[in-house]
Amino acid sequence: MRPEILFPLYAPVKTLKGVGPRVAPLLEKLAGPIVRDVLFLAPHSVVRRRPATVASAVEGEVQTFQVEIDEHQKPRGPQQPWKLRAFDGTGFLTLVFFGGFGGSVAEKNPVGAKRLVSGKVERFGAELQMPHPDYIVAPERAAEIPELEAVYPATAGLPARTVRRFAHEALDRAPDLTEWQDPAWLERQGWPSWKEALIRLHSPATEADLQPTALHVRRLAYDELLAHQLAMAQRKADRRREPAAKIAAAPLADGVEAALPFKLTNAQRRALSEIRGDLASGERMSRLVQGDVGSGKTVVAMLAMADVAAGGGQSALMAPTEILARQHFETLSGPLAAQGIKAVLLTGRDKGAGRAEKLRALAGGEVQVAVGTHALFQDEVAFHRLQFAVIDEQHRFGVAERQRLQAKGEATHLLAMSATPIPRTLELTLYGDLDVSRIDEKPPGRTPVATRAVPMGRVEEVEARLRAVVAEGAQAFWICPLVSESELVDLKAAEKRAEELRHRIGPTVGLVHGKMTGAEKDAVMADFADGKIGVLVATTVVEVGVNVPNATIMVIEQAERFGLAQLHQLRGRVGRGRRESSCVLLYDPPLSETAQKRLDILRRTDDGFQIAETDLELRGGGDALGLKQSGFPAYVFADPFAHRDLIAVAGDDARLILARDPQLKSPRGQAVSVLQELFDWRPASPLKDAG
Template sequence: MSRSDRLNPMFAGLETLEGVGPKTAKIMESAGLRRPADLLFLLPHSAIDRTRRASVRDVVPPAVATVEVAVGQHHPPRNKGGRYRVDLFDGTEDVQAVWFHARGDYLTRLMPQGSRRLVSGKVELFDGLYQMVHPDYVLLPDEADSLPLCEPVYPLVAGLTQKGMAKAVRCTLDRAPQVVEWIEPSVVSREDWPDWATALHLLHHPATPEALAPFSPARQRLAYDELFAHQLTLALARADRRRVAGQATVGTGRLVRRVLDSLPYQPTGAQTRAVAEISADMAEPHRMNRLLQGDVGAGKTLVGFLALLTAVEAGGQGVLMTPTEILARQHLESLAPLAEAAGVRIEVLTGRDKGGDRRAKLAALADGSLHLLVGTHAVFQPDVIFHDLRLAIVDEQHRFGVAQRMQLAAKGVADVLVMTATPIPRSLSLASYGDMDVSVLDEKPPGRKPITTALMATERLEEVIATLAARVAEGRQAYWVCPLVEDSEVVDYASAESRFASLRAVMGDDVGLVHARMPPAEKDAVMARFASGAVRVLVATTVIEVGVNVPNASIMVIERAESFGLAQLHQLRGRVGRGAEQSTCLLLYQAPLSETAKRRLMILRETEDGFRIAEEDLSIRGAGDLIGTAQSGLPRFRIADLERQAGLMALAQSDARTLLTRDPDLTSPRGQAARDLLWLLGRDEAIKLLRVG
């Protein structure tokens, strides 16, 4: 699809910009600046106020000052590379300008004794004397107009200078094209935003340092442009996927009814709503791409299983994929009674399946007599062939990469349902999964008792261990989570191995240990002994964060809780509270706590609402840390700030979807303008999805 000619200057070589040679262009490219358009969106992070002052006394050191001075005596260094000093007087105060490794002949030409100069730079007090080390500017008084009164400061990498970057940006701004407004006009007027060109000018030529604040109208507008382009990309991907012919999977409701009749409880309203949304999607002739988001214990597994039964009712098969073998086997255990009630066959397939057993499962999958499969990434192997795969459920989204999802598509999957137990704040959910339809489980099933969460300092450790031993003697089971596998010289946290040894000394064989470095078979064996009750206390690292379900375990001790993230603590706490016993989560912390750590632990004590916890976690830690940017596929925005501008993301999604509903191929004047935005922001993947040039 061709680009509008008026955008061409923004896609020329960087060397076409003033002051940018091949060497500088190479450095810029290494920093992700590949064409002039990228410089438009490289906003200054701050600005230096170079307003002229009567005297250096008018600023509070250390601070930048711009003053006119009389040049006095020069004091060359006694040894090579030493300090070269020049006496200056601003009419009120003496100031000393200082250079290191300077050439004397250059400085005598720059500042001849007896001349007047305008100097601007950082002023500091040194032994009671005002000093300006390496002034940024030394000008003749009649050159004052060439000094920027408010100088933008750009983020740089080694080899680039502020002056060089400012010159390249100025040159790019001079070439910036005239564009038509791509934002819905009512949004622009309601928010009182400047147009695109004005916003760029205001931020690259700030009148005051405050003009660069995150909530300035110009910055909000450019952040919105970026979020709007992102949401357009996701909406186009969604529309493109909907054009791919899927298979309408219409269930009879017969098997679903059997399972619901067999349950000793009624599903929640949220579960019923999610089941209806999923079945409606599956009945459509295009592929489903839905995210099922539910807090710990909200009953995602039941919703997923009923969706799998809908696939079987329609004559097809379903697969549930999990990140670990332990979780795959646990899912099989919890789903086997439901499958029996429905009268369908369910099996597990992991890397451990070998020989005749594996061959028999594969044959049953291929002939359709095996209806449902639970497995790890082993289900992606070439010899795994389904008779008629209608639905794939991916458990724990961010543990499956894009490559695996593509392999999934190659298996001929009609519909995809992604389940995540990590409540994601709305802004991040829209950023990461804006191309998907979302079902949210925001109610807890009846009968789940609230978990008592308590905080205790590690100095009371012996008391905690004694109480735990007493509870274990009464038949209770407990998790004890440590941040490390083994002792470290770097941090003084108790490791899982040393805590296992100390608890074993008190409680003997009742204590087991699991951590990520153990061989899978060994780990599974310990987990199985804990699930059966043979092990009463399981010492673990966060390997147990996802999945494990032991209803009798009613105590969770998290050691050095301040070292964990909020979402992770919430996930760990969700391992208890699954049975009839009142459950307790004890957060052991090392005093004194930092303000941030205290805030995290207090939030956890106050609420079990995973969505509120996720919002708080976002405000404390930031978007990248929250999901782990590398694995989440969370987009990196240059201007937009997901923590501070969450509301803009929802507005951008609604605006993008409305525009595409009215103008699916972006051929109207506003649609063409939106194409310009996609080009300028490098959204090439979106442009490829547009069918009309």
């Protein structure tokens, strides 16, 4: 049950004064459906209104003038504006009104009337103008014009000033809540109370009050992070209380390992040991294995699958694309089959009798390992005894999809894999409810990729080099950048590059892009993997996840447009065979300082975790787009970059609270329960699940 004290904040936005049937949908779109969402809508800037005269007016600034209306100038046609000419004793100021309401403004402000007008001043020829003044009031109503004014987000039909009025009414409804923060921590940080922090948020005195570093913003961010960390810690605790099959390490897996043509790295052994510890514990596992492209995550998962098979259970590995599923199947099926463990590949392409036979073998327990795409959790797919689910590139699947696969078994152990290294400072925001293993070593035999930056002016040299290596039988990727917000424009740029490369290199140049269907992409990728395509041109909307050991060159056009982690991921697609490989970063000079640092770190190291940490430092205070693409939670106040120092503290605090008071019955526990309801971060909030 939601605490009664929060009822005013959970009321619909239409309960705010002035929010009728026309305004409610606009406000909901801008902020959200309840009063709390309007309360949490922060201003984005501050306007300081300075008193001025026409003679001293500064073009482009927001200023306030005391004037007398001198003349009404009616529009000559429907496209013309109404103009009210005003005089302040030092010169003339023209108030300009576009649209059909200029006449009513003129009625309310007759010639000879004294007025205070405030707004942004512009110059039109020799004339000083104020288009659509923010305020035009009688002198006795001077108090209505604030010297400082917070500017809120706006939308068509809902101006910023109206939004400000709603936000301040929502603030009036905010209750005084019992403090949930530790008093000593609060004092050490110098933070205000929750209510005071909100008051300061909506009454900024300077731009500094809107920054993530402001004390009241850090307070609100920490509240939000604590609510989230607590929900994830509760979820982890609940899961650990859930019994699951005990699966022991088996000699069968030793046989699979012994037959491998390489030895496991220490990092792989450590990850496997942690997985086996979970499987043998009798509690349901939820673990993430993080590791760079090519660090050997799939092999670790395969050995755990062998343990499961030895105990009579089944495993499923789900990948986001058919080409990746096929790649995993080729990696797993041979070594497992050599020890008598049967594996099957199940994708959307399976039809008819072949599909029916695979489903029968899975349901009957004849097959111990299923590898596939979303097809694995379709209703007609039944397992005999599913005990272990492995999700590859887990951020590409929604929570519901993962749960549907796990639901095919009883208390199914979950192992998620991610090839996108996340800095330790951000791990908790994404994976706070998972146990995390890191594979931070590369297997022996992987050739380092020589990385060099080349200006776009030398692109013909790069094309000539490509022509030579393709003639020798090698293959290459050519990645085209995001040049516009329009996929069609990006596609044209990629098509143009592919056509130019065909002209210079020959007909074996292929193209893959985001407008293709999944089957079309898979077909092109398969041709590339089979060696039918020499150079693959791809737009960045495509996940180039195919393993092509013969691909030795990665060309990234306009590399300065890419994030550091993205560049590293793309580079990881080459250097998978024994041949020397290279990555060419084509850039448009001059480079910004940040872009220069990005390219420098790539040349110096291929350690994905070090690159992720550097990426975090270079991004600084908020590449929101990068966050969304990385699957970060939808925070209101917290910025995972700017507030990264608070994330680990919030995680520690959450675990301490639960260790002392698992049921949240103490006074602080009850206050924290209100905090969770306030931010809607609860252990059973699947829609806000980040891990």
